[in-house]
Amino acid sequence: VLCAECIAGITVNMIIVAANIKKWKKPKSWNTCDMVLSILAVSRILQLLSILFFFTVCLFYPWLFLNFVYAITLAIFITLLSSINFWFATILCVLYCVKITNYSWKLFVFLKTKISTLVPWFLLASLVISVSSSLPLGWCVLSVRNLTHTSMDNVTSFFDAFDSNLYNQFLIVFLGSSPPFITFSVAIFLLIQSLRMHTRQMRSSGSSPNLESHFRAVKSMSLFLVLHVMNFICVNISLSGSLGDDHVGLLCNAIIGCLSPFIHSLYIICSRNDLQNMCISLFCSLKICAQ
Numbered sequence: 001v002l003c004a005e006c007i008a009g010i011t012v013n014m015i016i017v018a019a020n021i022k023k024w025k026k027p028k029s030w031n032t033c034d035m036v037l038s039i040l041a042v043s044r045i046l047q048l049l050s051i052l053f054f055f056t057v058c059l060f061y062p063w064l065f066l067n068f069v070y071a072i073t074l075a076i077f078i079t080l081l082s083s084i085n086f087w088f089a090t091i092l093c094v095l096y097c098v099k100i101t102n103y104s105w106k107l108f109v110f111l112k113t114k115i116s117t118l119v120p121w122f123l124l125a126s127l128v129i130s131v132s133s134s135l136p137l138g139w140c141v142l143s144v145r146n147l148t149h150t151s152m153d154n155v156t157s158f159f160d161a162f163d164s165n166l167y168n169q170f171l172i173v174f175l176g177s178s179p180p181f182i183t184f185s186v187a188i189f190l191l192i193q194s195l196r197m198h199t200r201q202m203r204s205s206g207s208s209p210n211l212e213s214h215f216r217a218v219k220s221m222s223l224f225l226v227l228h229v230m231n232f233i234c235v236n237i238s239l240s241g242s243l244g245d246d247h248v249g250l251l252c253n254a255i256i257g258c259l260s261p262f263i264h265s266l267y268i269i270c271s272r273n274d275l276q277n278m279c280i281s282l283f284c285s286l287k288i289c290a291q
Contacts, residue, residue: 002055002255006048009262013041013048016265019278032116036095037268039123040088044261047081051254054078058250072137080134082235083176085261087126089228090180090187093221095119097187100217101194126180133176137169137239173239181232188225192218223267227260234260 020038054074057064064070098111111118195218234257238250269275 002251002258003052005255005258005262006052009048009258009265010045012262012265012269013044015269015279015282016041016275017045018282019275022278023274032119033092033095033099036088036092036119036123040085040092041265043081043084043088044265047078047085047261048258050078050081051258055251055254075137076134079137079173079176079239080130082239083130083133083180084127086177086180086184086232086235087130088123090184091119091122091126093184093187093191093224094122096221097191097194101191102198103190103194129179130176133172136172139168169239170236173236177232177236181228184228185225188221191221220267220271224264227264231257231260 017038020034020041023034057074095115098108098115101108234253238253238257269279
């Protein structure tokens with residue numbers, strides 16, 4: 001199930017990247033939202049590949065976890081990709097919030113005029129923060145280095161290492177994922193609140209607001225919030241080491257965690273005509289190749 005889910009998620013995000021690259025070739029058709037969405041899709045592809053790799057090693061090569069250099073590298077890499085995904089999704093949400101809302105606050109006015117030049121710096125800063133928040137995870141594993149001297153029967157030493165330092169492990173993961181999650185939630189709240197205020201203003205002035213587009217935007221961002229919360233919980237459970245060596249629990253948690261970015265990427269494809277056309281052309285090409 002997890003393998004099929006990861007492959008489907010990788011395919012969906014590759015469609016998003018391919019469609020935006022195709023759009024980029026056309027003059028004046030590439031915008032900041034497309035750039036952030038493409039980068040988010042690439043990071044999701046890498047995250048899904050890392051999850052597939054992790055469970056493949058757990059299933060076929062569990063003794064590799066006895067090598068603590070490998071264990072530390074894998075732990076830091078998976079945590080890094082999760083943190084990057086959180087930040088990139090947050091930047092995309094903030095970008096939507098700034099472009100759609102009509103607040104007159106000085107901060108929003110400044111962001112509206114400078115957002116296109118600020119986004120690359122936001123992306124770079126998110127990478128630096130993600131690296132900084134992921135590296136301390138290696139210390140949690142190194143603090144129990146004596147487990148490397150256990151017998152080969154103890155293939156769960158990687159998980160035991162996390163269990164022995166569970167509080168610090170949870171603290172590192174939680175502190176690293178909380179800032180983007182809080183920023184994301186605030187941006188979603190401001191966006192939904194702005195849409196509600198705009199609808200009320202148009203009604204009070206006697207205008208007939210386009211409620212369908214407003215409701216569609218609210219439902220879209222509400223879905224984004226629910227999926228982001230679900231992903232936040234699953235990532236913190238899995239990376240905090242609270243499941244220990246419970247492989248079934250880790251697998252179920254990974255299935256639920258991978259479901260949220262897959263559903264969001266699929267929803268983006270269904271809501272945009274250019275992505276739908278790319279998806280249809282891809283399936284037509286596969287059908288022709290199969291004949």
